[in-house]
Amino acid sequence: MTSSELWTRETADRYDAEETEMSSAAVLGPTLDFLAGLAGNGRALEFAIGTGRVGVPLRERGVPVAGIELSEDMAAVLRRKIDADALPVTIGDMATTRVPGEFTLVYLVYNTISNLLTQDEQVECFRNAARHLAPGGRFVIELGVPPLRFLPPGQVAVPFDVSERHLGFDTFDLAEQLLVSHHFTREDGDGAAEVRYRRGSSRHRYAWPAELDLMARIAGLERERRVADWDGTPFTEHATKHVSVWRKPD
Template structure:
């Protein structure tokens, strides 16, 4: 299901979170540019091109996959957007032409895949698209379970006069439903729920191994901050071995 339709896409680029700050975007692009080694890159969940467009502006050939037509329509309408080929489809399954020096997922997009099976399929799809020696880079939060008092399952992460946002956790299934409540100036309200599946760093490393990738590095942020027990997110890098056949699950992914 596409949870990023027209209503969300229309205001997505107006976001005020740290991921939209020019300095954060610059650090992200610097990191990915170095990881690509100047080779071609494939973004899973390319969205409106927040990262793809400045990365392409650095001379990296970028291609994208995204489930939302509304988001990718906005990418294509931006300056340089027509030069970034986009395939509409599920990035855990969709196959596009070519091999890439870099495949990447930013800002918790991996958690939009709501099951462990889908997340593992994403790693296998990344490995499928990587050239030998290529890297898979993922930015994702560390689960916020420390914010849950015993017996509670909700963490509020946004409050204001225009609405509220909170996450409802199921610690048995690792499902996390993010609820967004908005209030318009005329007093009307709306409620949107987006399902996620939170995932631990060690679990990601195991998924990578099952996909034939090797752990290379992990940082607390795009500026190469150390990853520690207090880090709230991480940027992890896995690499496809050189001279070793990839190990992927049998099956025929669909192209969109």
């Protein structure tokens, strides 16, 4: 049993429309270049593949891709884009679910490891990645750096998006290392003057880069590289996210 929240059909059906920027060539191009380079001539496995934002175009580049996805509704949206023979998806959680064969690349994008709400489950996710990797294979995670520097004493919320159509902010439980992302999204009604806002939220467990390195060591993986984005910008104390690569020893 996983602590991850299950994405509903309603969320799955509107996911792609709300993530058009993340699906743009400017975002996907460097992501696909990075992942395809690590996959080489081998197979790739995406944990929490969702609607296939990354997995489908990576497969179209010629990389054999398989996926694990907890939400059947998210997987159903992916299946509208590509058939199961071209990109098989196993329904299950990324901490324990196994799929056949070995892979040269296992990857998790867009903060998805934070959907596992306990440290133990995140450790098991690393172990599950290691079980699927061939010797010399890589495990890649894209994850935001917790923005705790923006929390002055007494403040518990940090905004991450303030735009015309969306207001987003995170609230933090520092003792439990948990955050809740809150979203207020504008939805125009039928009338020209009618404006409505849809409220949503999701829970996440944030983890520091060094904590992930320790999880990797527990799973028998060695850190190979850490950069600030898919373009390879050096990771510094000012980075707001990181892309980290761990290698399974030969």
